[in-house]
Amino acid sequence: MHQDIGVTTANSENDTSPISDIVGALQNILARSRVIIPDLETPYSTFPNTDHSAFGHNENISAVIAERQQQLDAVSQEVSGLENAMDRIKNLHQQLLQKKDRIIHSMNLHKGLVSTLWRFPPELLSLIFVRCLPEAEHLLPSSKLAPMLLTRICRRWREVAIGMSSLWCGVIVDIDNKDWQRAAFCYDAWLKRSRDCPLSLVLKCFKHDATNLRSLLEPHKNQISSLHIILFVSPFTADLLLNDLPALQELTITASDPLWCTPSFAQSISRLPFTLRRFRVAGPSVFDFDCIASCNPVWAHLTHIEIPICRPNLIIQLLKLGPSLSSLKIGLGFYDEATITFEPFAHTNLQSFCISNTSPMHMGNLFPDLFNALTLPNLRSLEARYIRPWPHEEFKTFLARSSCPLGSLIFGAGVTTTDEERGEYIVLIPFLDVVVDPGRGDYFGYHRLNQHGRIRYV
Numbered sequence: 001m002h003q004d005i006g007v008t009t010a011n012s013e014n015d016t017s018p019i020s021d022i023v024g025a026l027q028n029i030l031a032r033s034r035v036i037i038p039d040l041e042t043p044y045s046t047f048p049n050t051d052h053s054a055f056g057h058n059e060n061i062s063a064v065i066a067e068r069q070q071q072l073d074a075v076s077q078e079v080s081g082l083e084n085a086m087d088r089i090k091n092l093h094q095q096l097l098q099k100k101d102r103i104i105h106s107m108n109l110h111k112g113l114v115s116t117l118w119r120f121p122p123e124l125l126s127l128i129f130v131r132c133l134p135e136a137e138h139l140l141p142s143s144k145l146a147p148m149l150l151t152r153i154c155r156r157w158r159e160v161a162i163g164m165s166s167l168w169c170g171v172i173v174d175i176d177n178k179d180w181q182r183a184a185f186c187y188d189a190w191l192k193r194s195r196d197c198p199l200s201l202v203l204k205c206f207k208h209d210a211t212n213l214r215s216l217l218e219p220h221k222n223q224i225s226s227l228h229i230i231l232f233v234s235p236f237t238a239d240l241l242l243n244d245l246p247a248l249q250e251l252t253i254t255a256s257d258p259l260w261c262t263p264s265f266a267q268s269i270s271r272l273p274f275t276l277r278r279f280r281v282a283g284p285s286v287f288d289f290d291c292i293a294s295c296n297p298v299w300a301h302l303t304h305i306e307i308p309i310c311r312p313n314l315i316i317q318l319l320k321l322g323p324s325l326s327s328l329k330i331g332l333g334f335y336d337e338a339t340i341t342f343e344p345f346a347h348t349n350l351q352s353f354c355i356s357n358t359s360p361m362h363m364g365n366l367f368p369d370l371f372n373a374l375t376l377p378n379l380r381s382l383e384a385r386y387i388r389p390w391p392h393e394e395f396k397t398f399l400a401r402s403s404c405p406l407g408s409l410i411f412g413a414g415v416t417t418t419d420e421e422r423g424e425y426i427v428l429i430p431f432l433d434v435v436v437d438p439g440r441g442d443y444f445g446y447h448r449l450n451q452h453g454r455i456r457y458v
């Protein structure tokens with residue numbers, strides 16, 4: 001049997017016979033082949049090897065052993081031949097699998113050529129590609145996610161994706177110094193694809209990263225319009241990242257160290273370009289009077305500020321320094337118990353005001369003075385958190401004095417008001433939307449709720 005199989009498989013390697021003929025021949029051979037098990041019984045088979053009853057029959061037993069050796073050699077040769085034939089069959093099988101894969105690939109390729117998707121113009125593909133991006137504003141590069149994934153589908157998709165500068169405008173730069181060269185090459189290729197589009201970047205800054213990050217960003221500094229710096233170490237060489245960014249419009253700093261805002265850092269902020277409009281700070285640190293003064297004149301051109309401060313009278317200082325402000329979000333904390341005075345001040349541009357007091361036990365009694373001092377005639381939205389006791393009369397007087405078009409008043413966590421008090425606000429401003437939402441407790445978790453002339457509980 002194995003000779004027939006061996007000949008058949010050997011011929012398959014030496015000629016161009018159709019595989020179907022070879023398979024048919026093998027099936028015919030296997031159908032008529034079977035292994036015949038010989039009768040191996042002898043008169044001595046029942047004797048144990050240690051039984052002396054076979055004594056005197058040595059010659060006969062030796063002849064049996066010699067015959068068995070011949071039979072073993074023969075069957076071993078057959079096993080070896082069959083294994084060799086099986087190896088050749090496995091090789092043929094692998095070749096067939098490769099052939100199958102290539103046929104499927106070719107078929108899918110040609111199906112794609114007649115597919116409607118393949119005939120989409122680049123403009124339509126571009127719209128689809130934008131929808132493929134993750135929902136996050138900033139992307140961490142990954143070959144398994146768009147836009148990088150789109151470059152691996154086919155040559156046409158790659159050309160369209162690489163040609164879309166808008167796909168490459170937002171990225172999180174998170175570099176491991178152990179493999180700086182490779183990471184820098186990948187990020188540089190990503191940033192180059194943005195061409196002249198404005199860049200929105202998140203920089204994760206670890207120890208000794210500033211120099212490397214600056215060298216990476218240097219060719220693209222004129223494109224950076226939004227920058228979020230996440231500080232994991234302090235002090236940090238801020239001037240390397242903040243200097244010479246002529247197109248910067250938005251800056252966010254997140255720091256775990258409350259002492260991140262060193263004098264040199266504040267000086268770097270003060271030298272930011274006049275294009276800057278939005279400035280945010282998150283973390284356990286707070287701005288005091290000296291820090292706010294050191295960052296000047298950056299405040300003069302800002303329209304949106306989100307920062308933590310140590311005393312509520314610094315709100316008036318910020319409003320004085322920022323005449324263009326339309327939105328202000330303040331977190332109050334780390335009260336220093338200094339003597340606080342509030343000078344009357346009117347700000348004509350502020351439209352949105354959010355204040356969260358993280359030290360209600362220490363500063364709650366200061367808010368009547370704050371509302372007595374402020375006049376905001378253009379205010380449209382106000383949110384308060386952790387202000388207790390709530391200065392109802394002073395706030396009502398503030399609304400009357402400001403005569404503002406307030407449309408949204410939100411009481412978050414830690415603010416207690418009565419239905420009667422909220423009703424009095426609606427009497428003053430008939431279309432006012434008053435929202436009571438104890439779930440709004442974090443400073444930066446902010447969302448809008450729009451209905452008019454109703455008190456709503458969330």
